[in-house]
Structures are given as C-alpha cells and as structure tokens.
C-alpha cells in the first residue's frame with residue numbers, strides 16, 4: 001500500500017530512478033572501460049577468459065556509457081524540468097518508474113548477452129533482438145509520458161528545452177527501430193552496403209538526435225537559472241533547434257567515407273557536416289551570451305560548472321568533427337585512436353558532463369535537501385575533467401602516430417611498441433574517471449537515501 005501511495009505522493013520518483021540508474025551504470029561502464037584499456041596494454045593477462053575478450057567488453061563499455069550512464073542522466077533532468085516548464089505534474093510517475101525498471105532490465109540483459117557472446121556485431125547496435133525490442137518499447141513509453149505531460153500543460157509557451165526533449169525521445173525511438181533492423185529478428189541487419197548506410201544513419205543519430213538535443217535541453221534549462229539571466233534569444237534557440245534537425249540528421253555517412261557508398265551520399269554528409277557549424281554556434285552564442293558576466297555564479301554552482309564545461313567541450317568536439325568529415329583530414333584520422341579521442345570528448349566531455357550537471361541541479365530539488373557532499377561533487381568534477389582532457393591529448397597523439405604510419409605504409413605490429421606508453425597513460429587517466437564515477441555513485445546514493453542534511 002505504502003509503495004503504491006509513493007507513486008501518487010512523490011512527484012520526483014521517475015527522476016530519482018533515472019539518477020540512480022545513471023550513477024550505477026557510470027561506475028560499471030568505467031570499470032569495464034578500465035578492463036578494455038588494460039586489455040590493450042596486456043592482452044595475455046586476460047587471455048582465454050571468454051567474457052573478458054576485448055570484442056565483448058568493448059561493446060559492453062560503449063553501450064553502457066550511452067544507454068546506461070548518459071541517456072538516463074539526461075532523462076532524469078528532463079523528467080524534472082518538462083513538468084515544471086509546463087506548470088503541471090508528470091503525466092504518470094507510475095509509468096515513469098516502470099519504464100526506468102524496464103530500461104534497467106534491458107541494459108542488464110544486453111550486457112549479460114554481450115558477455116556471453118550474443119551480439120548483432122554492428123556498432124552501437126550490438127544488443128540482440130529482444131533487448132532492442134525492449135529499448136524501442138522504452139523510448140515509446142518515455143515519449144508517451146512526456147508528450148502527455150505536454151498535452152496537459154498549464155503553460156501555453158513551449159520553451160526550447162521541451163522541444164529538444166520531445167524531439168529526442170520520439171525520433172530516437174524511430175531511428176533505434178530502423179538502425180537495429182527490428183523487423184528482421186533473425187539477423188538484425190540488412191545486406192551489404194545498405195546495412196552500413198542504415199547502421200550509420202542510426203549510429204550517428206545516437207549522438208545527433210539523442211545525446212545532443214537532450215544535453216542542449218539541459219543547458220538551456222539550467223544555465224539561465226544558475227546565472228539568473230534570461231535566455232539571450234528565444235529566436236536563436238529555435239533557429240538552433242531547426243538547424244540541428246535539418247542538418248544533423250542525415251550526415252551519418254561521414255563515418256563511411258572509406259567505404260564504397262554512393263558518392264552523392266558522401267557529398268551530402270561532408271557538406272552538411274561543415275554546415276553543422278551553424279546550429280552549433282547558434283546554440284553556443286545563445287548560451288554563452290546568457291552566461292555573460294556571470295562566470296562567478298557558474299563557478300560557484302556545481303551544476304553550472306559541469307554544464308558550462310560541457311558547452312566548451314561541445315565547441316571543441318563539433319569543430320573537430322566538422323574537420324574530421326573532410327576526406328583529406330580523414331585520410332590520417334580514420335581507423336585509429338583520433339576518433340576514440342573525439343568520441344570521449346563528445347560522449348563524456350560534452351554529454352556526460354552535462355548529464356552529471358543536470359543531476360546535480362535536480363538532486364537538491366527532488367530530495368528537498370542539500371546535496372550530501374558538495375566537496376565530493378567538486379572532486380568528481382576535477383577527476384572527470386582531468387580524465388577527459390588527458391584522454392583527448394593522449395589519444396590524439398596516438399591517432400596521429402597511427403595515421404601517419406598507415407599513410408607511410410608501415411605495418412600495424414611495428415607501430416604497437418611506439419604507442420604502448422600512451423596506452424598506459426590512457427589507463428592511468430581512466431583511473432581518475434572511474435574514481436570520479438564511484439565518488440559520484442556514493443554521493444548520489446547518500447543524497448537520495450541517507451542524507452542527514454537539513455530540509456531546505
């Protein structure tokens with residue numbers, strides 16, 4: 001009885017569930033990242049332990065950071081601010097909680113499957129068919145809950161964060177269905193080149209239509225509140241929204257410039273990857289002008305600090321990404337650790353930092369108590385920041401060494417001793433990030449369940 005009453009009485013149950021989900025999988029995902037980085041230094045150390053093979057732990061790491069850590073962290077914030085912006089309650093806390101549980105079951109099943117060797121072997125779409133179905137259902141339920149919340153709104157104006165959240169969950173439900181070829185349960189794939197095109201349409205949109213819009217929605221909500229400045233321009237925010245939808249959605253083929261896909265598709269992907277500068281800069285100008293003169297306030301607020309750093313990372317990853325879409329650049333950067341560096345700036349530095357900031361913004365509000373430890377949150381900020389900046393430097397250098405060796409016709413095995421030291425450095429930097437993840441898990445658990453703080 002008490003349990004079902006909690007559905008009605010706690011207006012933040014869903015956000016709490018997603019905070020917990022995100023913090024837990026962040027710790028697991030980074031632990032697996034450490035295993036993957038160790039494997040690349042000493043493959044023999046873990047040899048013959050099938051569930052620790054690199055081919056299994058790499059997709060576990062990647063799927064966990066995307067769907068276990070970052071997405072739920074951003075969704076935690078979205079389930080808090082969409083009802084507030086609409087001046088209503090979340091349509092159904094019960095549905096929200098059930099969806100969060102279902103989501104966790106899907107991720108756990110996917111990870112167990114991967115560790116046992118069950119995979120579709122398609123990047124970002126490795127989870128086997130039943131898990132893909134559960135995730136599509138998950139997106140459907142999240143969309144239903146949030147859209148019904150918007151429908152029952154008291155506020156006529158839809159602030160840009162609401163646009164981004166609704167677009168992200170609805171469109172990703174669709175692209176996830178398409179990219180995982182859910183209508184082909186036997187293979188979970190199409191044939192040949194068509195499969196590559198469809199896969200990268202989807203894979204790219206995990207960043208472009210899920211992580212990016214959800215992260216921008218959080219930044220648009222939190223930065224004006226932390227700085228107590230109104231948003232610099234509502235027109236720019238809508239220009240950025242439509243710019244993102246028009247330009248970002250169909251450039252996945254920039255992952256396939258070395259593949260015999262039709263040239264017109266490559267041209268579109270390259271041109272629009274450069275055009276991405278428009279929505280990116282429109283967002284950044286808008287948010288940085290909103291924060292103008294208030295860097296002190298941002299520094300003093302842990303959520304502001306995480307999210308503002310996320311916007312700086314967004315700048316770097318996007319400028320770098322536009323460059324990487326040029327064939328002349330990709331001749332050096334493709335097929336090596338440069339791309340892995342880019343991936344960590346984007347998914348951890350931009351979207352991950354923003355997710356952490358979003359959770360630290362809502363936690364005191366959904367528990368009505370101060371954060372358990374501001375010191376630990378600050379410590380986590382620095383550990384993650386040092387880790388991701390370090391990753392960027394180290395992996396970029398390795399990428400350049402590998403890329404130039406490749407261009408010069410050098411064989412792979414002769415390059416390996418040269419990059420060994422950098423792999424050790426990456427592992428060391430990973431220890432910073434994994435410590436940050438466990439500290440965050442502890443802080444969030446204490447804030448949610450064992451917080452002696454005075455109710456504010």
Ligand code: HEM
Pocket residue numbers: 123207211212254255273274276277280314317318319320321322323324325330333334335339342343344345346347350351
């Ligand atoms: C203007 C924005 C961006 C552009 C034009 C862009 C461009 C690119 C390109 C061309 C690649 C393929 C590189 C290669 O295979 O040689 C790539 C890979 C990648 N990008 Fe971006 N990027 C942008 C922003 C982002 C953001 C914001 C994120 C994360 C939220 C991100 C995450 C990734 C990831 C994870 C990969 C690796 C994919 C793989 O597994 O091969 N990118 N990006």
Ligand code: HEM
Pocket residue numbers: 029030031033034036037040058061062065066069070339340343344347348352426427429430431433434
């Ligand atoms: C303990 C910290 C971490 C370590 C040691 C680590 C290590 C690794 C390793 C070894 C890979 C495989 C690279 C390869 O195939 O050569 C990888 C891939 C990846 N990691 Fe991490 N990682 C860590 C944390 C994170 C976090 C927190 C995120 C995001 C929030 C993240 C996002 C990714 C992504 C998106 C890829 C795929 C890259 C690509 O396909 O290009 N990692 N990571």
